[in-house]
Amino acid sequence: xxxxxxxxxxxxxxxxxxxxxxxxxxxxxxxxxxxxxxxxxxxxxxxxxxxxxxxxxxxxxxxxxxxxxxxxxxxxxxxxxxxxxxxxxxxxxxxxxxxxxxxxxxxxxxxxxxxxxxxxxxxxxxxxxxxxxxxxxxxxxxxxxxxxxxxxxxxxxxxxxxxxxxxxxxxxxxxxxxxxxxxxxxxxxxxxxxxxxxxxxx
Amino acid sequence: xxxxxxxxxxxxxxxxxxxxxxxxxxxxxxxxxxxxxxxxxxxxxxxxxxxxxxxxxxxxxxxxxxxxxxxxxxxxxxxxxxxxxxxxxxxxxxxxxxxxxxxxxxxxxxxxxxxxxxxxxxxxxxxxxxxxxxxxxxxxxxxxxxxxxxxxxxxxxxxxxxxxxxxxxxxxxxxxxxxxxxxxxxxxxxxxxxxxxxxxxx
Numbered sequence: 001x002x003x004x005x006x007x008x009x010x011x012x013x014x015x016x017x018x019x020x021x022x023x024x025x026x027x028x029x030x031x032x033x034x035x036x037x038x039x040x041x042x043x044x045x046x047x048x049x050x051x052x053x054x055x056x057x058x059x060x061x062x063x064x065x066x067x068x069x070x071x072x073x074x075x076x077x078x079x080x081x082x083x084x085x086x087x088x089x090x091x092x093x094x095x096x097x098x099x100x101x102x103x104x105x106x107x108x109x110x111x112x113x114x115x116x117x118x119x120x121x122x123x124x125x126x127x128x129x130x131x132x133x134x135x136x137x138x139x140x141x142x143x144x145x146x147x148x149x150x151x152x153x154x155x156x157x158x159x160x161x162x163x164x165x166x167x168x169x170x171x172x173x174x175x176x177x178x179x180x181x182x183x184x185x186x187x188x189x190x191x192x193x194x195x196x197x198x199x200x201x202x
Numbered sequence: 203x204x205x206x207x208x209x210x211x212x213x214x215x216x217x218x219x220x221x222x223x224x225x226x227x228x229x230x231x232x233x234x235x236x237x238x239x240x241x242x243x244x245x246x247x248x249x250x251x252x253x254x255x256x257x258x259x260x261x262x263x264x265x266x267x268x269x270x271x272x273x274x275x276x277x278x279x280x281x282x283x284x285x286x287x288x289x290x291x292x293x294x295x296x297x298x299x300x301x302x303x304x305x306x307x308x309x310x311x312x313x314x315x316x317x318x319x320x321x322x323x324x325x326x327x328x329x330x331x332x333x334x335x336x337x338x339x340x341x342x343x344x345x346x347x348x349x350x351x352x353x354x355x356x357x358x359x360x361x362x363x364x365x366x367x368x369x370x371x372x373x374x375x376x377x378x379x380x381x382x383x384x385x386x387x388x389x390x391x392x393x394x395x396x397x398x399x400x401x402x403x404x
Binding site: 121123125126127153156159160162163164165166167176177179180181183184185187188189192195196198199200202 | 323325327328329355358361362364365366367368369378379381382383385386387389390391394397398400401402404
């Protein structure tokens with residue numbers, strides 16, 4: 001019985017620290033595989049296609065969007081960045097666990113594409129704390145701050161689609177919690193049918 | 203919204219190391235509460251009723267068995283030891299998490315009494331390894347050894363009732379895994395409706 005990998009999704013509102021957490025969890029090397037993103041930006045010296053990025057033209061990328069080939073994509077500095085569904089599917093099929101960080105808006109989509117994904121919502125323990133983080137980020141205008149808060153409120157609406165809530169009041173604790181969730185999920189009985197099978201045969 | 207505690211059950215065949223694991227997990231003090239057992243044995247000097255044990259007469263204990271007041275009980279050296287259901291229920295109601303180690307035979311019962319219990323099956327990764335541990339335990343007769351193996355095979359039949367399988371080939375790793383399961387379960391969304399509620403009101 002070949003075992004497929006687990007897709008872990010980290011999401012949450014801006015200011016929750018999901019990017020930092022994903023990075024730190026990946027660093028801990030707990031057997032997670034990096035999914036290579038696709039991008040329309042030009043390769044930098046030394047960057048290898050398929051290793052650092054899948055380099056695409058704008059036309060190719062747009063076509064992939066139309067064909068629903070991305071789990072999620074964003075536009076940044078006039079370039080697109082996206083997570084190709086096929087890439088993640090093939091890693092999972094090889095039995096590799098993948099950890100992705102996505103925006104909350106993509107959460108509903110992920111559930112449809114990967115019903116077995118383990119979805120983790122990262123947030124500070126109170127909205128007041130998120131406000132503090134968003135409002136004291138720098139020298140933004142009142143208007144930009146209010147927009148940030150309005151978006152954050154919307155992002156919390158998707159909370160109900162998640163399996164876990166990882167409180168990020170202390171970064172190290174939150175990183176450890178996400179690692180715990182990954183280890184626990186791997187130990188679920190329904191993910192270890194090879195072991196169950198072994199003991200059924202005794 | 204007051205939050206009720208989580209009941210964690212560690213079980214598995216003899217020789218899997220479940221008792222040692224429970225002890226080490228409790229030592230790590232990750233917010234677990236000790237459930238006081240009932241016993242028919244006489245109090246030793248310094249032992250306080252209700253703190254170290256609930257001391258019962260044989261008649262009281264037998265009556266409790268008849269009334270289905272135990273999650274599980276065992277007879278050891280002509281005395282009974284048991285885990286009173288009422289005690290565990292009141293700890294959970296107070297919001298305290300409880301970790302119990304029980305024999306596999308009690309697993310079905312626990313599910314009926316506590317449908318939300320988190321059940322962890324501890325086992326070495328192969329039956330051959332369990333055989334090694336059971337067979338080289340000491341200077342037992344061939345007959346006793348065979349009986350042990352026969353019982354162990356039966357114990358594996360209950361594996362399908364568990365939520366998690368914790369492989370115990372390395373004790374420290376297994377203890378850490380059980381701690382991870384406890385932390386992950388606490389972070390499940392459905393156990394954190396107070397947080398969901400908080401963010402619903404923003």
